[in-house]
Amino acid sequence: MNPDRDAVHDRYATAARRALAGENTGLLAGEGDAERLGAVHYAGAELPVEVTATSLGCGNPLAVAELKPGETVLDLGSGGGLDVLLSARRVGPGGRAIGLDMTDDMLTLARRNAEQAGVTNAEFLKGTIEQIPLPDASVDVVISNCVIALSSDKPAVFGEIARVLRPGGRLGITDILADDSLTDAERAARAGAVECLGGALTADRYRTLLHDAGLSGVDVQLTHETGDKLHSAIIRATKPVRVVAMTDNHADQVLAIYQAGLDTGQASFETTAPAWEAWDAAHLPEHRLVALDPAGRVIGWAAASAVSSRCVYAGVVEHSVYVDPAAQGRGVGQALLAALIDSTEDAGIWTIQSGVFPENTASRELHRRAGFREIGVRERVGQHHGVWRDVVMIERRSSRVGS
Ligand SMILES: C[S@@+](CC[C@H](N)C(=O)[O-])C[C@H]1O[C@@H](n2cnc3c(N)ncnc32)[C@H](O)[C@@H]1O
Structure with a gap:
């Protein structure tokens, strides 16, 4: 009553x-x-x-x-x-x-x-x-x-x-x-x-x-x-997305989501996800994140790689962000990017950069909202499945690190 x-x-x-x-x-x-x-x-x-x-x-x-x-x-x-x-x-x-x-x-x-x-x-x-x-x-x-x-x-x-x-x-x-x-x-x-x-x-x-x-x-x-x-x-x-540090236990799910992204033909020049050892060697250990659903399953990940061994580029990284196709359009990518920005800025990194296919409008919009700018287009920079593709170069310059 x-x-x-x-x-x-x-x-x-x-x-x-x-x-x-x-x-x-x-x-x-x-x-x-x-x-x-x-x-x-x-x-x-x-x-x-x-x-x-x-x-x-x-x-x-x-x-x-x-x-x-x-x-x-x-x-x-x-x-x-x-x-x-x-x-x-x-x-x-x-x-x-x-x-x-x-x-x-x-x-x-x-x-x-x-x-x-x-x-x-x-x-x-x-x-x-x-x-x-x-x-x-x-x-x-x-x-x-x-x-x-x-x-x-x-x-x-x-x-x-x-x-x-x-x-x-x-x-x-x-x-x-x-x-x-x-x-x-x-x-x-x-x-x-x-x-x-x-x-x-x-x-x-x-x-x-x-x-x-x-x-x-x-x-x-x-x-x-x-x-x-x-x-x-x-x-x-x-409702916020839960983002936590990636561990080796997430490896299989991370690679499966990576492969699903590659299969769209709009995510990267790669066509096949590497073995975990190769992925692991190519990414900085301190900037790896996964988004989890309430059952603890991985629904997206973000990571960064060094762009150069020259010390002048010590504050510049190249990043990747991938979201499970079933979890897209729910703010997962946004939450991952926000966490990656925090993690890299806390470590003194001033620039996050990457390349996006021009046709990948969802990724371009996601990055624009996270404060990335489009620097320009590298035309016909490489072949993907035998087709020459352009790449839009994007970067986010930190306003709190290195200014
Ligand atoms: C002001 S009317 C609005 C109805 C509808 N949303 C609309 O725009 O026409 C309020 C409605 O909420 C329902 N309602 C009020 N309190 C409720 C509650 N605690 N749990 C479930 N329904 C409730 C009422 O039965 C009523 O149909």
């Missing part, structure tokens, strides 16, 4: 039953509500108006979640299911779009909306956001629209988000936040949790709780006013 949660449940069960009967949900009837909340955020969405009319959100989390085909997305407190239906279209048949809600009538409404919208790859689960009925590390993206403010146990919600996200997975939600100026007395005077306000966090408290749950890159942006001393906000965060 949780009286706050029961009150929230009853309120949304009534709203869902009204929507199922073809009536207005009755929850957004206040002055100006229609301009700030609900369907207004879905102008242009390719869904029937009867479906968008059931929105009880305070923004559109899909505008920030940047979903990709094949991803698994989870919507916390999915209500009429609008965001799940739109997600299902973006992740496509190879992905999963899951809505979670504790209110049976809302789940019925969401399934009816899915049918009306002709969406077949959306799933709706019953459960609470404080105890998500999904396995660890099973979700790429968590979204939510105007729900977390209603929870009476937010640390539990954020802990569950961190648990179900895969390393490198991300959170992109909209929620109602309280302004710093909202006093305890004003908070108490409002109607409590069911009005969103009683439980609305301030931006600072939101950041702290997400950090405490182990999420990183937390970004909170207020978007529009939704009531007196209340704002709608977009909140983003990422």
Whole structure:
């Protein structure tokens, strides 16, 4: 029994039953509500108006979640299911779009909306956001629209988000936040949790709780006013990837990921990964890193080699970074590069350099984001499978070492 949660449940069960009967949900009837909340955020969405009319959100989390085909997305407190239906279209048949809600009538409404919208790859689960009925590390993206403010146990919600996200997975939600100026007395005077306000966090408290749950890159942006001393906000965060020092025990997995990269034909002039002894001899022992999934499996690696034995180049290394194809697009490469930069800078290295095939746009973008610059293109510098290839020379000059 949780009286706050029961009150929230009853309120949304009534709203869902009204929507199922073809009536207005009755929850957004206040002055100006229609301009700030609900369907207004879905102008242009390719869904029937009867479906968008059931929105009880305070923004559109899909505008920030940047979903990709094949991803698994989870919507916390999915209500009429609008965001799940739109997600299902973006992740496509190879992905999963899951809505979670504790209110049976809302789940019925969401399934009816899915049918009306002709969406077949959306799933709706019953459960609470404080105890998500999904396995660890099973979700790429968590979204939510105007729900977390209603929870009476937010640390539990954020802990569950961190648990179900895969390393490198991300959170992109909209929620109602309280302004710093909202006093305890004003908070108490409002109607409590069911009005969103009683439980609305301030931006600072939101950041702290997400950090405490182990999420990183937390970004909170207020978007529009939704009531007196209340704002709608977009909140983003990422589940960090675990990066540790590489050991000989990782050798087989490191070489398998290397080979998978070489097989793409876009990673290197090499075509076959060497034996471990040769790889080991070619790389500096102190700058070898692996990214691990929660089960301890290697999902990527980064390493560096000396470029010259001349002492003038003692602070210059050439690097490699490879990510398991199954773990790409989740921030693994970014985490590895960040760790390699730290490791090399701590050792007094001022330049990391490498070459990238021009066609490898993902690698070029990854390096650009990590502070690398493209120096120029070496044209037709070597043959790969009998074809002359260009190479883009990239480098990152440290701002804290050797300046
Ligand atoms: C304000 S509505 C938002 C619905 C939907 N996200 C939208 O944008 O239309 C809140 C929804 O969250 C659900 N909900 C509230 N607290 C919940 C909890 N602790 N666990 C699971 N669902 C919850 C309610 O049943 C309701 O459907």
